[in-house]
Amino acid sequence: MKKITFLLLSLFTLSALAQRGGGGPDAAYVKENYTKYEYQIPMRDGKKLFTSVYVPKDQSKKYPIMMDRTCYSVAPYGTDQYKPSLGPSPQFLHDGFIFVYQDVRGRWMSEGIYEEMTPELENHKTTNDIDEGTDTYDTIDWLIKNIPNNNGKVGVWGISYPGFYTTTSLLSRHPALVAASPQAPIADLWRDDGWHNGAFMLVANFGFYPGFTNRQDDKPTQRRGKEFNAGTEDGYDFFMKMGSMKNTNDKYFKDTIRLWNEMMNHPDYDQHWKDRNVLPHLHDIKTATLVTGGWYDAEDLYGAINTYKTLVKLNPNTPVYFAMGPWVHGGWARGTGDHLGDVDFGGATGPFYREKIEFAFFSHYLKGTPLDLPKVSTFETGANQWKTYNTWPPSPAQERNLYFLPGGKLSFTAPAAGKDTYNEFVSDPNNPVPFLNHKSMDMDREYMTADQRFAQKNPGVLTYQTDVLDHDVTLAGNIWANLKVSTTGTDADFVVKVLDVYPDTAKNNKFTGEGVQMAGYEQMVRSEAVRGKYRTGFDKPTAFVPGQVSPVNFELQDILHTFKKGHRIMVQVQSTWFPLIDRNTQQFQDIMKAKDTDFKKATHRVYISKAHPSFLKVRVM
Structure with a gap:
């Protein structure tokens, strides 16, 4: 994720420990076995990028290079200050590599002006035609020629924003x-972290930019950004009192954060964002690639899945591997990965990935060790087991439709009759449906599997569910929402959530929270939002005609989940999801420039008839 926000991932926490001079289990080993050097590596346009290099003290053999390029600082700075661990996992540290960490252009101690998701160029005709690809080339070339005892092979890895820099290294x-190995990489800034199908990811972005913005000029610095202090832990109340999006500047940021203003000034998928989509550039790649993501990554699920799919499509002869586990953003890098919130995954999943997939991949391509790694390694949630495939989505998965039916039913059988059958609800942006059932200023990662019974009780939420399943049902691949809707307004958001409803006999597990009962638990499996005015194209906002039935189709992204026998499949539809996404005024306008008085109630209808069916398109194994 580019948006680490208030959620400090274990990986980021490790970096923070290093910056504070802290230690860890491998800290002594690093100092005893590695020598640290610092360089200002020149780029083709004359700018220099700050680079830390950790070289094994044992110089009796040659080592491959493992590199991480980051906008989050290579700290600690100083050749006498060491990171408490090196590489993606301790296996790398103890096996012996040359580890390289670089502040990317315009960040921390590197020269230049920082661009968020630097646009990639297809042609580099002059030395001033630079991007992350050229910066990586120049860095690798310098390292190979100047770092003694390297074996001429380089591997790159990174999580979140460094995952994007790993993609651009290709x-x-x-x-x-x-x-x-791009891990949780941002692929398309507008689609990954900024907007989900046009709905602005409010709590993640608002909390991110003040702390991220430690410098907006070409002057290297070790100064950190200052995190925003809301003075409360009640995000719902804070953002309601804040009011419209333009108040973020009027009340708090005062037009001082350039990157925030870029988001506020470009709500549509215009050329600004199209230039920051790396996917179209991923052709003619010869480097072996392992793309990694987590099914419960609230930030960059889109990036992981679509980076993999694009690489496979555009580079059919290149070895491309794909690993997806039951993880939050970066959750595979540290920790056990045995649960999320109340949901038990049946055992540790992180160590398996780190040893059998990640380390095995890099060891093979950098050191020539044997490799027996399937092209696709995915964890099947619900059934809690690893599955391997040759392709993703797996070829046995067949497309089927899950229809919304009268009486709150959900079925693979289409509605038999009816022309104007619908369910309706009032959407009030001044009383939005919360995305959490507790107070928080964060985008709590546990929301991805959280019990949704609190939302089902809200009058602004429609619910559809199957009968009790008489056999296991496994969904593998992407889900598309195909809604037929109308509204009394001229714009509207729609949120679709796919839930696994546990039977009344379900028992609590060791991770079940206090006061929670797994009996009847409504576990969120996948969810997504769309801003309705983008239903005909993300770059072409179109108003709704009040009362007119309109199709609203959008992707909920991929899953591999088994709904066990005795469970139910449930779908919830709502129009607000606050403050995960910002509020829609429900009027056709630039919501980033709206006034507090622009928010209006509207009545939304979801049609469930033969003439106007609403359904989910899924892939069933």
Whole structure:
């Protein structure tokens, strides 16, 4: 994720420990076995990028290079200050590599002006035609020529924003780059972290930019950004009192954060964002690639899935591997990965990935060890087991439709009759449906599996569910919402959530929270939002005609989940999801410039008839 916000991932926490001079279980080993060097590596346009290099003290053999390029700082700075651990996991540290960490252009101690998701160029005709691909090429070239005892092979890895820089390292196309692992990479800034189908991800973005913005000029610094202090832990109340989106500047940021203003000034998927979509550039790639993501990644699920799919499509002869587990953003890097919130995954999943997938991949391509790694390794939630495939989505998965029916029913059987059958609800942006059932200023990662019974009781939520399943049902691949709707307004958001409803006999597990009962638990499996005015194209907002039935189709992204026999499949539809996404005024306008008085109630209808069916398109194994 680019938006680490208030959620400090275990990986980021490790970096923070290093910056504070803290230690860890491998800290002594690092100092005893590695020598640290610092360099200002020149780029083709003359700018220099700050780079820390940790070299094994044992110089009796040659080592491959493992590199992480980051906008989150390579700290600690100073050749006498060491990171408490090196590499993606302790296996790398103890096996022996040359570890390289670099502040990307315009961040921390590197020269230049920072661009968020630097646009990639297809042609580099002059030395001033630079991007992340050229910066990576120049860095690799310098390292290979100047760091003693390297074996001429380079691997790159990174999580979240560094995952994006790992993806762009592929575009360097340097012959020494033989392996790369983009992990939770941002692929399309507008679609990953900024807007989900046009609905602005409010709580994540608002909390991110003040702390991220430690510098907006070309002057290197170790100064950190200052996190925003809301003075409360009640995010719902805070953002309601804040009012419209333009108040973020009027009340708090005062037009001082350039990157925030870029988001506020470009709510549509215009050329600004199209230039920051790396996916179209992923052609002619020869580097072996392992793309990693988590099914419960609230930030960059889109990036992981679509980076993999694009690489496979555009580079059919290149070894491309895909790993997806039951993890939150970066959750595979540290920890056990045995649960999320109340939901038990049946055992540790993180160590398996780190040893059998990630380390095995890099060890093979950088050191020549044997490799027996399936092209696709995915964890099947619900059934809690690893599954391997040759392709993703797996070829046995067949498309089927799950229809919304009268009486709150959900079925693979289409509605038999009716022309204007519908369910309706009043959407009030001044009383939005919360995305959490507790107070928080954060985008709590547990919301991805949280019990949704609190939402089902809200009058602004429609609910559809199957009968009790008489056999297991496994969904594998992407889900598309195909809604037929009308509204009394001229714009509207629609949120669709897919839930696994546990039977009344379900027992609590060791991770079940206090006061929670797994009996009847409504576990969220997948969810997504769309801003209705983008239903005909993200770059072409179109108003609703009040009362007119309109199709609203959008992707909920991929899952691999088994709804067990005795469970139910449930779908919830709502129009507000606050403050995860910002409020829609329900009028056709630039919501980023709206006034507090622009928010209006509207009545939304979801049609469930033969003439106007609403359904989910799923892939069933």
